[in-house]
Amino acid sequence: VTAPEPLESSVSTVSTTSLRAQFAARLSRLYATEVPAYQRLVDVSEQVNADVLRKHGSAAEELGSLSRVTAERHGAVRVGTPDELARLGRVLAAFGMHPVGFYDLRDASPAPVPVVSTAFRPLDPAELAQNPFRLFVSVLVPEDRRFFDRALTRQICAFLDGRSLFPPRLLDLADRAASEGGLPAEQTEELLRLAVASLELTDEPIDRAWYDRLAQVSSVAADIAGVPSTHINHLTPRVLDIDELHARMSALGISMLDRIEGPPRWDGPDVLLRQTSFRALDEKRRMRHSDGTVHEGVLRVRFGEVEARGVALTAAGRERYERGLADAAAAAADGQDFGHALRTSWPQHFPRTHGELAVEGLAHCTFHVGGQPTSSTKSLLALLEQGALTARPIVYEDFLPKSAAGIFQSNLHGGGNAAREHDAAPRDGQWLAGVLERPLHDDQLLCAQQTTDSLRAAAGQLGLPHITDDRPLQWPSTP
Ligand code: OOG
Ligand code: NI
DSSP, rough: OOOOOOOSSSTEEEEEEHHHHHHHHHHHHHHHHHHHHHHHHHHHHHHHHHHHHHHHHGGGGGTTTTHHHHHEEEEEEEESHHHHHHHHHHHHHHHTOOEEEEEEEOOSOOOSSEEEEEEEEOSHHHHHHHOOOOEEEEETTTTTTTTTHHOOOOHHHHHHHOOOOHHHHHHHHHHHHHHHTOOOOOOOHHHOOOOHTTTOOOSSOEHHHHHHHHHOOOHHHHHHHSSSSSOOEEEBBBBOHHHHHHHHHHHHTOOBBBOOHHHHHOOOOOOEEEEEEEEOOOOOEEEEOTTOEEEEEEOOOEEEEEEEBBOOOOOHHHHHHHHHHHHHHHHHHHOOHHHHHHHHHHHSSSSHHHHHHHHHHBEEEEEOOOOOSOOOBBBHHHHHHHSSSSEEEEBBBBOHHHHHHHHOOOOEEEEEEEESSSOOOOOOOOHHHHHHTTOBOHHHHHHHHHHHHHHHHHHHHOSSSSSBBBOTTOOOOOO
């Protein structure tokens, strides 16, 4: 894993790990001032987490310690050009956050969005345990003819070329922090201040006609290219019981989306990610009108999302998940309630325990010595059966583009009118890696590497030359 070693040895150096924790905490304070209902969400999440821990004890911490979960946030930021994306990538490298995965939301259904995205986050399990702050970063694709005609593409590009989001001093400090694994203490304040300021809402007026023109095509395009700078679109705390959170927020009179996106609630293991949010609220913004006057207007683009995280699925597990969703969607097309259909069919797709998920090769996990083998075997399945090894689930650290598109959609009015007949501009992970000038990591491989490392360590402890991973659906084989 490529995360630089933190420079803990020198007292006057602040490590990227510590910088990341401070960056996340400051963004949280900033977003609370910008969107006060967010603080409510954080407070209620913390209460729910404390209650879950009281009720379930240490089992509640199987997928992360309470201190990790309490500080845990993901943010969403949207930028306009490859250049803006590359610069943001440099800033995030200062915090030990690296790009993982490629998401193309342009073909999300039922609500295509004209962006492609990646998630910047720590890679190393120890780094994730310290502070897992992640940022879902999307870049507009103004050349995509399904959304924008040639004239609009040109206008968007001209508008975006005229703005500069990340000052040179910020980039210098960030590059230094990234290459040295931290910064001298006397420079950290400046780095953090500039980094947070680059994601703060400005009160520079918005050109009303230009904003509305873009919003007709896509609200997200307007949120990106209709405004003079970028900002945090949302910041999301993690909660250990999202159904309880949803009920408590609703009881406080906060208007939540009806649905929790992702897998259903059930009495088996949570997988992947479940998310919901409160509806976007009116926010006052200064608007410049065509006659040149500036008045206060209202925009509604930012919302408060909350999430619960489950175990990471292998490709085989992901297939089950997709099939589960597809079955429920088919039932909904036949007039059934989607949520009901999903809950009813779920047990046909997933076993009821983490152990079974592990043994069937559906979920990623690490293996640890739990006792002495009762026979000479190198088989993982046999060692698990003998209790010589136990499985520990690996938490899902990434995103679900389908749910993401659902949340985009439900929170924005004027969903846009993508013309399907025109050509998409080609964008893929290789394109994104080229823009960022750094490799795009693969979440499946990162998890598989953790499994392999744990098996090697366990084999060493048991005095075996190796352990053979003979699970039925294991994936992928690490190179
Ligand atoms: C990002 C949407 C993705 C999530 O939680 O899935 C996301 C955005 O709205 O810009 O944040
Ligand atoms: Ni989000």
